[in-house]
Every structure is written in structure tokens, then in C-alpha cells.
Amino acid sequence: MSLTRSLVDVTPLRISPLFRRLLIGRTVSVLGGFMTMVTVMFQVWDMTHSTAWTGAVGLAQALPLVVFGLFAGAWADRADRRRVYLTATVGQAACSLLLAVQGFTGHVPVAAVLLLVAAQSAFGALGGPAAGVFLPRLLPREQVAAALALQQVAGQSMMLLGPALAGVLLGWFGIGVCYLLDALSFGVAFYGAFGLPALPPEGEPSRAGMHGVLDGLRFLAGHRVVRGALLTDLAATVLSFPVSLFPLVNAERFGGDPRTLGLFLSALAVGGVAATGLSGALTRLARPGAVMLCASAAWGAALLLFGLSTSAWAGLALLVVAGAADATAVVSRTTLVQTRTPDALLGRVTAAEQIVGQAGPSLGNVRGGLLAGWTSGATALVTGGVLCVLAVAGVAATTPELRAPGTPRAPGAPATEPGGG
CATH class of the missing domain: 1.20.1250.20 (MFS general substrate transporter like domains)
Incomplete structure (x- = not known):
């Protein structure tokens, strides 16, 4: 290649x-x-x-x-x-x-x-x-996937x-x-x-108030691919989001050096930039579901190994891998949401995706902090990584549509750019 x-x-x-x-x-x-x-x-x-x-x-x-x-x-x-x-x-x-x-x-x-x-x-x-x-x-x-990758790398x-x-x-x-x-x-x-x-909605516009919200939730509950994509994101964030554990793990494993702590978040970002910068082959693959599942499992596995690591450099390398996996999963998940959702419902489904993206890491930080308080930072990371991998495997097993090739366009979405000049 x-x-x-x-x-x-x-x-x-x-x-x-x-x-x-x-x-x-x-x-x-x-x-x-x-x-x-x-x-x-x-x-x-x-x-x-x-x-x-x-x-x-x-x-x-x-x-x-x-x-x-x-x-x-x-x-x-x-x-x-x-x-x-x-x-x-x-x-x-x-x-x-x-x-x-x-x-x-x-x-x-x-x-x-x-x-x-x-x-x-x-x-x-x-x-x-x-x-x-x-x-x-x-x-x-x-x-669409290539455009999302460009947005992600930026x-x-x-x-x-x-x-x-x-x-x-x-x-x-x-x-x-x-x-x-x-x-x-x-x-x-x-x-x-x-x-x-x-850009008015194509198809029947949303009903006003709570009726429109409930219509969107019914779509999410009934569409297996979109539901599976959001559940995978929740599995990766709620079960294994690591940021709240970084200070404790840094103190437990790396002597509390503030320079090491500062590099943890940077390592995640470096991995994200590298993965999206080299995403051409994956976005051309046209299998966003399979890519998302593999990337989400890789995120959990990298954090599991980070919890076991005693070397600062190895730990940072694993966080780079985790950041790369997370960025890849985000691009793939959003591709699924935007290409599998009818245009008339896309605002509500995007809103749900935003809520999952905001609430998942927050709940993951709470989960990690509480478990680390009862055990240790390393234990919270390892168990979170294991649970993430198992949950992603469960979604993959129960939603075979996510593993299928192709990204069929949702009904009502045009194939060409309107108004381009």
C-alpha cells in the first residue's frame, strides 16, 4: 500500500x-x-x-x-x-x-x-x-468518512x-x-x-416538542446499527475512560512527576492526530462498523496494558495507541450515524450522539475515580479495559449488521453537492 x-x-x-x-x-x-x-x-x-x-x-x-x-x-x-x-x-x-x-x-x-x-x-x-x-x-x-477524518485531524x-x-x-x-x-x-x-x-429537512419535519424527541428516541431504539454505534461509544467511555485516574497512576507508578502527568493527555492527542493523518486506507475501506468495533476494542486493550505498565515510556506509547484508536472509532462511529440516519431525523440523532459523547467520559471519570478509591489506579484501569473489550465484543456479537461491509446512504440523502461553486 x-x-x-x-x-x-x-x-x-x-x-x-x-x-x-x-x-x-x-x-x-x-x-x-x-x-x-x-x-x-x-x-x-x-x-x-x-x-x-x-x-x-x-x-x-x-x-x-x-x-x-x-x-x-x-x-x-x-x-x-x-x-x-x-x-x-x-x-x-x-x-x-x-x-x-x-x-x-x-x-x-x-x-x-x-x-x-x-x-x-x-x-x-x-x-x-x-x-x-x-x-x-x-x-x-x-x-463522508474522509471529510470526518479531516475534521478530526484538525x-x-x-x-x-x-x-x-x-x-x-x-x-x-x-x-x-x-x-x-x-x-x-x-x-x-x-x-x-x-x-x-x-438545508431544510428532507422528508417529514419533526413534530413539535416532546413528540419530536420521542420520535427520535424510537428511531434510536429500533435502528440496530445506529444503536450499536452509540452503545459501543458508551462502552468505551463509561467503562474505561482514564483521565480522572492519571494523577493517581502517575503517583503510584511514576513517582508523581508532573512532567509525566502533563504528557499523558498530550500522548492521547498525538495518537489521535497520527491516526487521522494516516486514515486514508480506513476511510476508503467502506467498513465503518468493523473499523469502529476493532478500534474501540483496541482502546480498551491499550488502557488495560497501560494499567499494567511500570515504564513511563511504555505507558506513554500505549496512550498514543489509545488516542489513535479513539480517534479512529470516533470517525467510524460518526460515519455510521451520518450515513445510516434519514435526513429528517439526523438532527435528533446527532444530538443524542453529542450527549453520549459528553456524558460517557464524565461517567467514566466518576466510575474510575470511585473504583480507584476502593482499590488502586492500576486496578481501575485494568478492569475498565477488560470490561470495555468484553462490552464491545458483546455489541459485535449481537449486532452483526455492524460487521457488514458498505455504508448504505440513508433514505432521502442526495448523492451530489447542492450549490457547489
């Missing part, structure tokens, strides 16, 4: 000017988001010196997504998704501007900062389901760059400038989506 075919497939960038603009806007916005994440944590800690308050930042980010996500998905399935996304982007930018104002002026209660963070997260809960329909509507079916790269850049800018200019740059990044995201054609 040639190196060219192994590299991430850039065909979507060549054939779709609309996708190029979207990717640029999304990448800049993700960079701003990671900068704001670090800035908020820094500001809240500086204001309170309380881990309870810094923990509340995560709650402020997660709760709106969980509470409003499915309703936002139902709304996206009733309206022009382009307009919904643009509205959400303006709302997020406004929240960042208000954060910048309070950052420049100071003397704002910490609760007000968290309220703005929660409001921005609520707008994100609205925009995410709308954006979930963009790629299946703008690209041919066989290019996002992973920003995860490496964003926190480091935020640290430098915080030291030079303070919190107000970081928040202002995030607001400007949403402007780039707005520009990226502004040229899209109208």
Missing part, C-alpha cells in the same frame, strides 16, 4: 468549496474553544482557589448539552439547519464577547462567569445537531495547540484578550457556514 493512500484522504477539500470553508471555520472555532476552556479554568481558579468551583465549570458545560440537546435536535429537524447553525454561532460569539467584557473590567461574581459558560454551551447544543447534517448533504456518500491538532497558545496569551495579555479571540473565531465559523444553501 502506497504512502499516499495511507494519508488522510483530501478529496473532499478538492471537490467541495463549501466543505473547505466549513473546515476552515470549524478549525478556527475549535482553536478558540480550547483557548476559552483553559481561560475559564484559569479565571475561576484565580477567583476562588477552589476545586469545587473549577469542577463546576465542567458541570456548566455539560448540563445544557444534556438537558437541551434532544430538544435542540428536534428543532433542527423542523427548520433550515443552516439558519439554526448561524443563529447558534452568533449566540456563542455573544457569550464570548460578554466573557471578554467581564475579563477586561473584572469584579464579576464567579457565578456570572459560569452562567455565561452555560449559556454558550446551550447555544452549542443547538448548533451541533444542525451541523450534523452538513456533510451528508454536501458530499457524496463515499466521501480538531485533534487544535487540542494540542489551543491550550498551549492560551497559556502564552494569558501570560502576555490576560483573560480578556483570550475571550475576545474566541469571539472572533466564531466569526470565522459564521463565515464558513454563511455560503451554504438552505
